[in-house]
Amino acid sequence: MELQIKQKNDFQYVEEGTGEVLLLLHGLFGALSNWQDVVAEFSADYRVIIPLLPIYDMPLTKAGVPGLVQFVEDFLAEIGLTEPCTVLGNSLGGHVALVYTLRNQARVSRLVLTGSSGLFEDGMGGSFPKRGNYTYVQEKVAYTFYDPTVATRELVDEVFNVTNSNSKCLRIISIARSAQRHNLSKELHKIQVPTLLVWGLNDTITPPVVAHEFNRLLPNSELRFLDHCCHAPMMERPQAFNQLLHQFLVKNQIGVNSVG
Template structure:
């Protein structure tokens, strides 16, 4: 990736472009590189900011949705961000939902893609097994419609993570926190323009989850991408960017 990862005040993040702010939040096994297609497209007209969430090294007692939200609160304060649109994939969507409800004065628009918060089938229904490369490869491929999207680099990265007992402990704690933290009763209070971009073949947060978010968040818009699974911005970046750009143009500030 041809972008500088900045390190300041114990935060690692990407900050590209100028203008209206888009804050991007990655998922449980996500990384800054997940958003490369979004950066390429939107940093020409927008300021795209992506913090690396401390999923693998945060204090174990804080490892959960609330702890990650606290981290984002600190990052927003550190960067002195006033108003912005937030885009969250998977667990990042869950954190975006909690943050939006806690700080509605900060949020201008909310975009969710394959978000947890209602239901998710984590890692294809099982927690990662250590030391079995083929198993990890199969589980990573499970998150994509086209298994080839799971590059060797991505599989190697997840394999390395799952071979660390402390990292796996945090992943399990966060995954369980996400499953416990059902937001069905809370998200009906969201009053920000909301876009839902869902993979029609999502195996982790299936299409019915997108429909449920759509029914619960007032005035939200749901768009599906065919031949696409849990990370549309990675698997179908052109379609994802086109849907997002059209919606942003329709909902100017």
């Protein structure tokens, strides 16, 4: 399905379906389309919302994890969402989801993390994309996926164009450094909501050991690995990801005691 982008004041977002809310947060080089298969699968039964995070154009002084969390809070206030929702985050989006949950536990019913930062990540394979070098950017985008063909020409072009903008690069660097500084290991025990960790067994950016550490530190979490999968399971293994998500949502229905 083709995602239709809505606009409300300064916020751009996707909103499909009705019912209980699934709030989806993309990563640093991510886009609304990263969640396309989740929207297609769940919008029949849920209200699926994806805000476009202002990674490339937010004020430089706010370009970091706390600034993005504030953006999410402002966005939800703008659209009038007050009921508890399930928050899903990939990569940096997972980091934002974790901090949002720590600040708003009464407004989060369930949490789903996939390839999340917050403990450790090897951003872009250990180095930042070189400006003007298309082959280099292509290799680094492919590094995000187990199957390099998932790194389509369109996706590579998008990242290449971003890395050729000085202002966008400055914000990306600022946000990436903020994520690395903002280690959550001492705070995760405070998150009591049911949490699903879906990890690529071949993740090179947030390796499986990171998933095990999240599982150890989050009191009410369960960990599932997907083989032949790297940093974006919802893109690389959409059917398997959606199946795990569906099972988790049913198992931890709102109003059902799911702890233990």
